Amino acid sequence: MRLLDKVALITGGATGIGAACARRFADEGAHVIIADINEQAGRHTAEVCRGRFITTDVGHAEQCRQAVAETVACYGRLDILINAAAHLGGYHDVAAMTPEEWRTVLSVTLDGVFYCSKYAVQEMLKTGGGAIVTIASVEGMIGAAGHAAYVAGKSALFGLTRSMAIDFGKNGIRVNTISPGIIDSGRPDIERLKRDPNMMRFWRDMTVLDRMGHPDEVAAAALFLASDEASYITGQNLAVDGGWTIGHPPPPRSFT
Numbered sequence: 001m002r003l004l005d006k007v008a009l010i011t012g013g014a015t016g017i018g019a020a021c022a023r024r025f026a027d028e029g030a031h032v033i034i035a036d037i038n039e040q041a042g043r044h045t046a047e048v049c050r051g052r053f054i055t056t057d058v059g060h061a062e063q064c065r066q067a068v069a070e071t072v073a074c075y076g077r078l079d080i081l082i083n084a085a086a087h088l089g090g091y092h093d094v095a096a097m098t099p100e101e102w103r104t105v106l107s108v109t110l111d112g113v114f115y116c117s118k119y120a121v122q123e124m125l126k127t128g129g130g131a132i133v134t135i136a137s138v139e140g141m142i143g144a145a146g147h148a149a150y151v152a153g154k155s156a157l158f159g160l161t162r163s164m165a166i167d168f169g170k171n172g173i174r175v176n177t178i179s180p181g182i183i184d185s186g187r188p189d190i191e192r193l194k195r196d197p198n199m200m201r202f203w204r205d206m207t208v209l210d211r212m213g214h215p216d217e218v219a220a221a222a223l224f225l226a227s228d229e230a231s232y233i234t235g236q237n238l239a240v241d242g243g244w245t246i247g248h249p250p251p252p253r254s255f256t
Helices: 016-027 039-048 061-075 099-127 137-140 149-170 187-195 195-206 216-227
Strands: 007-011 033-037 052-055 081-082 128-134 173-180 238-239
Touching: 007 016, 007 061, 007 099, 007 187, 007 238, 016 033, 016 039, 016 216, 033 061, 039 052, 052 061, 061 099, 081 137, 081 216, 099 128, 099 149, 099 173, 128 149, 128 216, 137 149, 137 173, 137 238, 149 173, 173 216, 216 238
Parallel strands: 007 033, 007 081, 033 052, 081 128, 128 173, 173 238
Antiparallel strands: none
């Protein structure tokens, strides 16, 4: 088992990519703690993973501190932090977006990663190291229409990740990001858009693999970066996007 007896705190672990990470990590021998605002789904996923659930809104620093503190109180240490919690917001340009929505999206998507990482690092320093993996997004890499707050938050994660990797590398703490493309995660907005054939065609046309990704495929990347197999990798971003960010797919045969 690649994570035998490691202690992993996963924010946003109730559903979607976070839940897939929780299940995969548990299968690899980790003690899994899920921190999420979705209590019903969070408790269910924790039960499946034989782990624990802590009600947590990562947009609040004190709740992040408490989640880390409860994890350490229960298991004595913290080895892995997966920052999967995020707030997508609505589809607005900056002219239409309210200041309240801007602040809400950033408080979860960016501030929450800072808060959780801050308190996790403090514990990792006591035990000689650890791994932090943050779920970013291809939208943070290349931008997206109508998603100014989300794109801003996800883009900022790359700088935060590099800075933390530099600051704590000599302490044995590795920090990396994963940027998923379009993932069939069960998120309500994705389920709604999947009913639109034009949107499905658009999403498929954005990838060279011609399909949506699956949460388990992102979880596999998170497992690698959290494990000792990635012991010489830090400050990096791994795109799990079906080729979205490498360029346009091949043109139709009729064109060539």
